Amino acid sequence: MQKRTVAFSKDSSNLFFHILTKCNLKCRHCYINREEHGETTLSMDTIERWLSLFADRARETNLIFLGGEPTLHPDLSLAVKEAGRLGFKSITIDTNGFLFHDILDRITPEEVDFISFSLDGATPSTNDAIRGKGCYDACVSGVKQAVAKGFSTSMIYTVSGDNIHELDRMPAMVKELGIDRFFIQVVGIRGESADENGQLQVTREKWLETVPGVAEEVARAGITVTYPKVFLNPGEAFQCAGLVADNYFVFPNGRVYRCPICEDHAVHGLTIVDDRLVPTTTLNETALFNLDIPEGCVMNKLVQPGNITYRADGTPEHRIACCMLKEEVLPG
């Protein structure tokens, strides 16, 4: 088994493309904020034009189709084919598992690298309390259909105070389902979660006593696992992906963020105007990335400080890593 921290690089890019915000679910921690991100469903024509904005670097860019629920878009299969024509390094569809518009019949396993399923509990009761009644069964059924048709699949488990107690049941489950990659995510306090006053965030102790061990168990089952670092160890260097990596979180209203924690606010660093990426001129996230604070990530401190603890003298006990900094555990 090999464990490594995935270093940021300007040489590779990630394009998180929200092609619509509409969704059939109302998850408790949904990060989509329609007041900020609008209710537009992009036309196929616009999707093509916006993908072409990134075409020059397509071969170094991992493309992730997101929503809302991207399979609700009737032209998702055409968008996948267009992305393939442009030569993106990898193409992933993130889905809640309902797989609308017969998406698995309209694309082939060769046209996408991963269909990625979101499940937030190892049991229907825990998952459905977060994601809604019937979601567990729909997701598991969706995974089985995708695996049976020969698609590579991944699963995302967003850890929060509501479901960390079931994470240790996931290694057996992902193995049985035939999942190829497992992503442990940490809940972000934005969208619907912003109303919960930090109750969803888990402590450093709970995180460390649960997540790395589960990741190793999944890797022992032959499955690559990725999870966010969250808490830096003493002496570990802090880096802000907004400064040293190349990530684009594109929303259908044209906002383009470089940092996902900023998404609840109109601080996007770029906007798509007339099919061009234009830097935003008002105060925006780019100015915040340079702030050097003892707590590490400045947006974590501003938006979701429930995971920071302080010593009696007021200094933070640990710095919070960039939310994009990941640990990867490889089998073998």
Ligand code: SF4
């Ligand atoms: S988290 Fe995803 S699946 Fe859940 S309501 Fe939000 S967009 Fe839909």
Ligand code: SF4
């Ligand atoms: S999460 Fe924090 S460190 Fe990472 S890009 Fe955003 S502001 Fe920068």
